[in-house]
Amino acid sequence: MCMKGRVHRYEGYPMWKTTVPIRVMRLVGVSDVIISTATGGLNRGYKIGDVMIIKDHINMPGFSGDSPLIGKNDERFGPRFPGMSNAYDKQLRQEAKNVVKEMGIEESVHEGVYVMLGGPSYETVAELRLLRLLGADAVGMSTVAEVVVARHCGMRVFAFSLITNKCIMDWDTDDEPLHTEMLSSHSGEPPDQMPAV
Numbered sequence: 001m002c003m004k005g006r007v008h009r010y011e012g013y014p015m016w017k018t019t020v021p022i023r024v025m026r027l028v029g030v031s032d033v034i035i036s037t038a039t040g041g042l043n044r045g046y047k048i049g050d051v052m053i054i055k056d057h058i059n060m061p062g063f064s065g066d067s068p069l070i071g072k073n074d075e076r077f078g079p080r081f082p083g084m085s086n087a088y089d090k091q092l093r094q095e096a097k098n099v100v101k102e103m104g105i106e107e108s109v110h111e112g113v114y115v116m117l118g119g120p121s122y123e124t125v126a127e128l129r130l131l132r133l134l135g136a137d138a139v140g141m142s143t144v145a146e147v148v149v150a151r152h153c154g155m156r157v158f159a160f161s162l163i164t165n166k167c168i169m170d171w172d173t174d175d176e177p178l179h180t181e182m183l184s185s186h187s188g189e190p191p192d193q194m195p196a197v
């Protein structure tokens with residue numbers, strides 16, 4: 001089963017609604033989920049077009065209580081308090097890294113931490129500096145809620161992000177992240193790492 005895009009919290013959907021497709025997949029018998037996402041690169045070693053295999057996340061909306069699991073727990077899917085310490089399956093990540101090595105594209109594929117913000121405004125310089133200090137390598141506005149719901153119902157998760165733009169972490173610049181740039185970095189010639197995907 002394959003999704004063409006997703007809906008986001010900032011589009012006005014409550015977090016649980018953004019993750020309904022994951023539960024539908026579970027109900028029809030899907031056991032493993034592969035999630036892809038566009039992100040801004042916080043890690044200064046990342047370039048536009050690179051891929052980051054997600055090894056962990058920081059759930060910023062979760063810090064303030066905005067979780068897809070809010071409300072009465074549906075025990076048919078999973079427990080009230082699901083663990084998240086091994087959210088991104090180690091074996092699947094290792095298999096992906098083996099493919100990357102076989103293909104000799106290690107330079108443009110990284111492993112890092114994804115931070116989810118609510119959006120839709122892009123981040124200020126001060127916010128991006130804070131996120132970097134917190135240990136995040138890439139920033140986006142999706143993915144985490146899907147992962148939380150997938151793990152809640154026992155699915156294995158592999159997730160990766162395309163670095164569509166570099167985060168602006170310098171106050172002495174007039175640059176602005178533009179959504180059109182994110183879209184153009186999705187299209188055109190496929191980057192070297194596409195065959196690995």
Ligand SMILES: O=P(O)(O)O[C@H]1O[C@H](CO)[C@@H](O)[C@H]1O
Binds near residue numbers: 039119140141
């Ligand atoms: O995470 P996906 O849906 O790939 O989209 C990313 O790109 C959009 C911003 O350009 C945000 O929605 C962000 O989350």
